[in-house]
Amino acid sequence: MVENTYKTKLVEYAKKNLKKGYPVDTLRIALINQGYSRPTVDESIKEAIKLLASEAPVIKEKPQIEHEVVAEDEVPVVEVKKSFWKKLFGKK
Numbered sequence: 001m002v003e004n005t006y007k008t009k010l011v012e013y014a015k016k017n018l019k020k021g022y023p024v025d026t027l028r029i030a031l032i033n034q035g036y037s038r039p040t041v042d043e044s045i046k047e048a049i050k051l052l053a054s055e056a057p058v059i060k061e062k063p064q065i066e067h068e069v070v071a072e073d074e075v076p077v078v079e080v081k082k083s084f085w086k087k088l089f090g091k092k
Helices: 002-020 024-033 038-055 084-089
Strands: none
Touching: 002 024, 002 038, 024 038
16 A cells, blocks of 8 residues: 555646656656655556656547648749759659
8 A cells, every 4th residue: 555655646746747848768767766666666657657648638530730831912823843953864
């Protein structure tokens, strides 16, 4: 029971600092240097990563990016550019 709360605190600590943007290796080294055991630290970090992944929103579709070239007089410019290889070998 004591180990469970001990590990829970490490998981919450890792989760909080991963949200802040700290690298995983930095957290691992810092916790080991503070006297925590390596297996407990590794398990806690893995569990924190799983919890963060489960909380992340799921993106269902990719956004469509559209663009157009506009001249100075606000008229869209429709220009088809040849690829590099077509320019190089002169093929249509």
